[in-house]
Amino acid sequence: MNMLSALRDSWYFFSHNLAAIARLCLPLIVLEGLLLQQVTSLVAAESATLWRLLAGLLFYPLYSAALILFLDARSQGLQPRALDLLAASLRLWPSFALLAGLTTLAILLGASLFVLPGIWLMVKLAFAEYLLVLRGLSPMKALHDSFQLSNGYFWPMLGCILIVMLPLWLLDGWSQSNAILADNALASLLLDCASRFLQLFSSVVLFRLFMLRSAQPEVE
Known part of the structure; x- marks a missing residue:
């Protein structure tokens, strides 16, 4: 599995299908951003x-599953x-x-144990979404097989x-600590939506890795 080759191929696909991905996912990302902004303003900080x-569980599964299905269809030369x-x-x-909730909970619990277990779980569970969407596995089976x-x-x-x-995590950290953005709802929303949209590139990369890994023999 060549890491740089996977990144290069993923970027080529993402950049050449940017408009289609935006039409598919961006409306839901904007709705998610608006909901998250309202939730943040209505509940206590803690x-x-x-x-x-x-709130993110309402929208993330919709546009993520749609993107995975789009990636699979385009890899077969289809225009869904x-x-x-x-x-x-x-x-x-x-x-x-349910899968997203279980994955998030596992990663957060792992991250609470000196961060490294959370990173390990994040990687080990990275293929679960693709197994659920493309192979029809149940959430628990997808986690296990990942x-x-x-x-x-x-x-x-x-x-x-x-x-x-x-880089996107650093951008999110900066935006959340920036007092000017905190007072500007529109700028905060735009930056949040841009960050979430760019994070879709990670889904493209992981799809590429998933396809490469699926084509290789099992490793004990």
């Missing part, structure tokens, strides 16, 4: 993170309609939302995730 996570993809993602929402599928490929997967996500 419980805002929890409520933001719960956005409405068909969103309809399929809506049918997957209950199981995807552990198995990532055996022997932890470091290239971690490298790809960090290269893509670390």
Whole structure:
């Protein structure tokens, strides 16, 4: 599994399908951003993170599943309609939302144990969404099989995730601590939506890694 090759191929796909991905996912990302902004303004600061996570579960499974289905269709040379993809993602929402909740909980619990266990779980569970959407596995089976599928490929997967996500995490941290943005709802919303949209690139990268890993023999 060549990390740089996977990143290059993923960027080529993402940049050449940017308009289609934006039409598919951006409306839901904007709605998610508006909801999260309202939730943050209505709840106490100490419980805002929890409520933001719960609110995010309404929208994240929809546009993430739609994107995965889009990636799979385009990899087969198909041109799927956005409405068909969103309809399929809506049918997957209950199981995807459960999977996203379990994954988030596991990573947060791991991160509470000196961070490194959370990073390890983030990588080991990275393929679960693709297994659920593309192979029709249940949430628990998808989590289990993601552990198995990532055996022997932890470091290239971690490298790809960090290269893509670390700059976006730093941007999010800066925006949340910036007093000017905190007082400007529109600027905060635009930056949040831009960050979430750019994070879709990580889904493209992980899809590429998933396809490469699926084509390789099992590693004990």
